[in-house]
Amino acid sequence: MPSLCRATRSLPAVVVATTLLVSGCGADGDDGGGLPTAPGGAAADDSVAGMLALLPPMDDDEIGIVTVSRWHAAAEAYGVPVPPAGADRDAVLDYLVALSTGDGGLAPASALLDLRTAASASTQEEFGFAPQAVAADVSAGLPPQVVSAARGDFDVDAIGEATRSGPVAVDVEEVEVGGVPVLRWREDHETDFDQVTALSPIGSAGRLGLPDEETLLYATDDDGIEALADAARGGESLADDEDLAAVAGALDAEDVLAAQLTPRPEGSDLTYEAVGIGLAWxxxxxxxxAWSTDSGSDAQALASSVEELVTSGESVATGRPWADLLGDPDVRVDGSLVTAVLTLEGAPGRWATFLLQRENLF
Incomplete structure (x- = not known):
């Protein structure tokens, strides 16, 4: 693997809601389609569970909402072609908009792919990777300690060259963190509004890690990138949280294209340990x-509460009956795990607002 020059050398939230994805053009060697292949020929894991494994462990009060977007999986499901390497910005924006608005419904997951900067900045030009090269991305944590990661097809040399000559060139240094090459600029959480970038509309400090050609890591402080590097090298990760892992597995079993996961929010009327919501097509x-509970009896009680809510209850945010928003409920119990699959009425992107608004389903 090409590596950056060496020297040596928590955690992200997701914000979410109506804006989306980023900029740019193409990466060398990216034919614009399919999941990247990891060393040894195995496909890099862009499942919800696989993306959890890229993030470091966190305490429940640090996680916020884990957000995953599976761009290439969604493109395949919707029949939307992934633009080839070298595609112009309009083609890339058309691709991102098709997946995120209208019938798309994907929500922004991380700063590595953010439509808010797409009109004015390009990750291809500024940091050497194209947005369509990102197969999936994930973030978790509470500002300012945000950590993010992406799976895709990335040219390490191109990323290093673009970053050294782009808007952070005056501050960037090449270091190594836990065996992972990292491009580092500015001190922890520092901002410079005169140097906004495709990764930060407020010119935040950055730590861009490249453990291999299928993975990007991103944080705004040294602790964050160190924790990401450890997870990327096989250390402990969010995937080791049994409840989050159980929820992720349930979402993956339904082939969700995007997901949000969190420990039980304080003040919830429901009894469980972790919950997730995802969009499938x-x-x-x-x-x-999906909800992970402590026991089979808790799961049975929760399933009854959920079924009653979605058939005869109301949304806290809108006051509308859940039956007007979600239809054909299929609520299942498997041991201590509860899963509900429902049709979604109206715009697909609505799914991403439910957890953010702390609806009574959570």
């Missing part, structure tokens, strides 16, 4: 919810 949008 089988010709129409489906919402998948």
């Amino acid at each position: 089988d010709g129409a949008a489906r919402v998948v919810l």
